[in-house]
Amino acid sequence: MENLDRVISEIRGIETDAIDRGSRYRINPASRIIVCFLFLLSMLTFSVFNIIDTIPYAIIVILLTLLVNIPLSYIFRKTKYLLLFVFFIAAFNPLLDRRPAININGFIISYGWLSFFTIILRGYISVTAAMILILSSGFIPLCRGMEKLKIPKLLVTQLLFVYRYIIVLLEELAQIINSVKARGYGKNKFPVKLWSVFIAQLLIKTYSRAEMINYSMIARGYDGDIKTFSENKWQRSDTVFCIVSILIIGFLRFFRPFVFINNMF
Amino acid sequence: MSHHYIKTENLEYSYYGGAKAIDDISFLITHGEKVALVGANGAGKSTLLMLLNALKFAQKGTIDIGNTFVTEKTAKFIRQKVGFIFQNSDNQLFMPTVSDEIAFGPINMGLPKEEVERRTDMALQRVGCESLKNNITSHLSGGQKRSIAIASVLAMEPEILLMDEPSSNLDPFSRRLLINQIKSFTHTCVIATHDLEMVWELCPRSIAISNGKIVFDGLSKELFYNQELLNECHLEQPYLAKIEQMKEAEKIRSAN
Incomplete structure (x- = not known):
């Protein structure tokens, strides 16, 4: 139950915390999306065996988490199950590709292991970059940014609604769990038949609350498009942010920091 | 005649596969009137408010709001004229910040930014919540949520206000603030409520509904003195009405 309460407050906190974090860096969400996309795209264009050139991307992501004040442990906690999925994608690479790639004093690392570590690192970088984007911009401003970038309105509205109604669903679930516990006399296991009743009740209650929210939106002129004035306009600082970021990404991709440093000495 | 009136004639509404939720309801509420809509749970009060706000549409009968009949075509216009305050504020607030929440309606009305900002400030001032402008809606207390x-x-500067159980789930202090706020409104108000103490203070007229039908339409005082009718509507005589009735009885006794 505490877990569920924590999840609800964390989802609600996305906007609150983003307002705190975002007020320090007045950068348009649209420009953040562009930079994040280019950052990930440039990383993914490296060979799957190239772990050395992926490391600078990880360093940048770690620096960003410090800059926007999001603890790495928090991101790891939130993404661990997703990373498990990435782990399973890469898990068979060491078994399938045993060609020797690097020999360090007789210790041979195969291409399979290289690609395994690269995929894990890339997965972690991608998820962390997306988390930074959401947690520093807020979900609603991010959707506004997506609209600005001409991403279909239908998709953006769906995302906004999922974000709004997931809280409704979780709140209803919390209520059901509470009432089950209150009359469960410490019993934690219930027959499957009862679970089907719980789930049906959850859907009915969620639908009914969602209907009321929809009515309250319609009553104030909602026509399928959530409009706000608080969205940031594209400013000169956004252009500067994009140019500087693209230069950094370009450096990471084409000059490759480790190769660059190696050539210098 | 002022345009701030509500006139319904032979209104009927049934939920799909259910009995009539609203059955042959006719009334006229004139400009500036504060009318209470009272009745047991499931009597049809909320459904009636939804019909008046063009959120649902009557299957029979008509609703005339300031010379505009409620139809699907006029719904958007009606919703601008008639403001609806929902029972559960948590369901009404869906934007991240208070200013976004208040600006939602005016923006949808297509008003320019300056006007939206003026209205946002004005509305916050009216409910005494100027300091909450940049707050996060989910962090507000129950009373603050109701005010927002x-x-x-x-x-949205509506001409008519519909309120569904406005005092439910409020602590006595927030409830008192709310009553004072409603008292200050010059709007035509329809308040669906079980809080008869509030009705006693705010609404000279009451409409009692039972099983979707109007069983009483008249002075609130008359309703509160009619124990049989109160019982029929699952209502309880307000304490203030009880004292008033006793005082009046005492007066008559001493006069005799």
Whole structure:
């Protein structure tokens, strides 16, 4: 139950915390999306065996988490199950590709292991970059940014609604769990038949609350498009942010920091 | 005649596969009137308010709001004229910040930014919540949420206000603030409620509904003195009405 309460407050906190974090860096969400996309795209264009050139991307992501004040442990906690999925994608690479790639004093690392570590690192970088984007911009401003970038309105509205109604669903679930516990006399296991009743009740209650929210939106002129004035306009600082970021990404991709440093000495 | 009136004639509404939720309801509420809509749970009060706000449409009968009949075509216009404050403020507030929430209606009305900002400030001032402008809606207390829900409707500058159980789930202090706020409104108000103490203070007229039908339409005082009718509507005589009735009885006795 505490877990569920924590999840609800964390989802609600996305906007609150983003307002705190975002007020320090007045950068348009649209420009953040562009930079994040280019950052990930440039990383993914490296060979799957190239772990050395992926490391600078990880360093940048770690620096960003410090800059926007999001603890790495928090991101790891939130993404661990997703990373498990990435782990399973890469898990068979060491078994399938045993060609020797690097020999360090007789210790041979195969291409399979290289690609395994690269995929894990890339997965972690991608998820962390997306988390930074959401947690520093807020979900609603991010959707506004997506609209600005001409991403279909239908998709953006769906995302906004999922974000709004997931809280409704979780709140209803919390209520059901509470009432089950209150009359469960410490019993934690219930027959499957009862679970089907719980789930049906959850859907009915969620639908009914969602209907009321929809009515309250319609009553104030909602026509399928959530409009706000608080969205940031594209400013000169956004252009500067994009140019500087693209230069950094370009450096990471084409000059490759480790190769660059190696050539210098 | 002022345009701030509500006139319904032989209104009927049934939920799909259910009995009539609203059955042959006719009334006229004139400009500036504060009318209470009372009745047991499931009597049809909320459904009636939804019909008046063009959120649902009557299967029979007509609703005339300031010379505009409620139809699907006029729904958007009606919703601008008639503000609806929902029972559960949590369902009404869906934007991340208070200012976004209050600006939602005026923006949808297509008003320019300056006007939206003026209305937002005005609405916050009306409910005494100027300091909450940049707060996060989910962090507000129950009373504050109710005030912001009212402000979000006031910002649309409606001519008529519909309120569904406005005092439910409020602590006595917040309830008192709410009553004072409603007292200050010059709007035509329809308040669906079980809080008869509030009705006693705010609404000279009451409409009692039972099983979707109007069983009483007249002075609130008359309703509160009619124990049989109160019982029929699952209502309880307000304490203030009880004292008033006793005082009047005492007066008559001493006069005799």
